[in-house]
Amino acid sequence: MYGLTMKHKTNVDIIDVAIHAGVSPATVSRSFNHPKKVLASTRKRIEKAILQTGYIRNRAAQAIQGKRSGTVGLIVPTLDNAIFSNLIQAFSDEMRKHGFTMLVTTHGYDLNDEYALLRSLLEHRVEGVALIGHDHSEDTYNLLERRNVPVVSMWSYKRNSKISCVGGENDQAGRAIAKHIINIGHSQIAVAFPNVEENDRARDRKNGVLKYLSENFIEVPDYWQIETAYSVQDARKSAAKMFENHPRPTAVITGNDVIAQGVIYAAQAKGLNVPNDISVTGIGDFSNSASSFPSITTVRMRPNKVGTKAALVLLDRINGDREAYPTRIKVSVEVKSRESTKSI
């Protein structure tokens, strides 16, 4: 017989374990996948054999059966800043709780690249895919539909979305913050948003803001419409340029908290006090927004909740009815008034 630890066989397989435990491979397999179908005592013997042999099951061989791969794919624009980190962490935690490992990929806001990533995830036979938002290439949508992949879109709710989604209404978020700013007396208002092409979240927010302002007879002149990348650095630079060359607004409404932070820094660097000299708002309510100084007035989009819920929706799809209609969960948005804004 064997000693306590097995001879150094490099690749222990299920058969080795079976022999060791004196059962058939089928039983070992079952003890992984349907534990209650195997006698507690045999299971114990198998577990011991696993320990002794140092066996690590091969998910690839499992995946090949066409059922479980134990993985889900996540496609996000970027990992490089705070925007998605809360969301991703929450999604990842929930998925792991259910035994899934996450394949993560980024496309840098390039939707053609996103399609390529989706293909690559499908090559790995992920059991489901999570995406951000609703702007995706036609190829992407076709592929998802054609292969009937369980999928969920995170970050924005859309009434008639083709695929399941979990998120807030971005246009409402925009309207809400615009309303707040007007309510506290501002009318000299600048906006700072990223490029909204291929980015429905930003587009909806921006439209929401501008529309609401316009409905209230406030038009934002071009020189107060700042375009910036999603980074503190770029936002600060763009805002600084605006401050330099144009009359100063009393408030800046930005597309998210990262941009807001950049704008705040730009103002401070110019010697302005936020909020006394100028108010700044974000959207998102990322984890730092409440603890910065000044803390940022923003719209709470509940990234953690979105991530968790989205995971659950996806799991439902994976385990349940593939033909069901999209599940759409609307996460309420709410203005969080903090120190970065002040009434006039």
Next chain:
Amino acid sequence: MYGLTMKHKTNVDIIDVAIHAGVSPATVSRSFNHPKKVLASTRKRIEKAILQTGYIRNRAAQAIQGKRSGTVGLIVPTLDNAIFSNLIQAFSDEMRKHGFTMLVTTHGYDLNDEYALLRSLLEHRVEGVALIGHDHSEDTYNLLERRNVPVVSMWSYKRNSKISCVGGENDQAGRAIAKHIINIGHSQIAVAFPNVEENDRARDRKNGVLKYLSENFIEVPDYWQIETAYSVQDARKSAAKMFENHPRPTAVITGNDVIAQGVIYAAQAKGLNVPNDISVTGIGDFSNSASSFPSITTVRMRPNKVGTKAALVLLDRINGDREAYPTRIKVSVEVKSRESTKSI
């Protein structure tokens, strides 16, 4: 024959493609894995067949051969804040460039959990694994060695590390920033670090700082040794408490830029000017540290470079000699003096 698009067969396999292209499955396989081994014209025919059938190759079936799975695993403490985001993005980009998809997992600074994650990654037969730092459980090290997994540790250089590593010397980083602070005249110095158990990066930094200070006859009293989690929020809170209850230092040296940001906010919230009333330093040089206001004096640890290099080291291992000695790449560290510090 077939029409332009294939009948809706749900799971097209390599055999369908082969038939469609009038070749054997072997040739289709080769056209993926060794393209130059198949005639250009046949390859073209195969590609057309792939398009027509909507075939997506099955990496699981490939992985089962024991060779390529096309995946690498990444295990980080958290995705939830800026600390690792630059690093991860860089690592991910480089890996993708080489055709790998990344399985990402987080353990929340729990090293036993890390071991479980490693097992799970190995179940998926990742071709290599990247970890953070050198504090890992014995089980983790044993498993890596036993299975001879290509592995790289990121974020800290260690002269005699068991496994390959890419990073800066954290104790040197600590010494460097302490030196800088002393050089500009400070002697009333507080420090703010996370719990350093199971975290060699933080430990080395903290030791470096305290040791250098001590060598220069500066002792940091207990009430100036702040312990905080890795978050702006917690750092701000801890620093605020210290400001409240104890004499004010002229400088605070912190364990990383996130903590530094929290301390700066705490100071500002108390009406202090950074750096006029108090200097604050970070370590890391994350992407926002140069663009915040005040910009943060820190030690550049080059997260992007570390991520990229680490990917290359790992790829080398994957493709090359598994028995080779660890590759250790030291990334130079350098103090970046910015606005958050001032000489006394």
Next chain:
DNA sequence: AATAGTAATGCAAACGTTTTCATTTAATGT
């Protein structure tokens, strides 16, 4: 103690590729 019914296990055929080896086809030199 015999029988029916259920629970536990084993057998063997998939799953979709890759790769070695053998064979066919094309290219080259005379």
Next chain:
DNA sequence: ACATTAAATGAAAACGTTTGCATTACTATT
């Protein structure tokens, strides 16, 4: 045109699981 060599392709045996079906071992019932 023919032989020689190299290039391209095909046939078939893996790879390590899972699972439907068949079998055996238990439990409960009379």
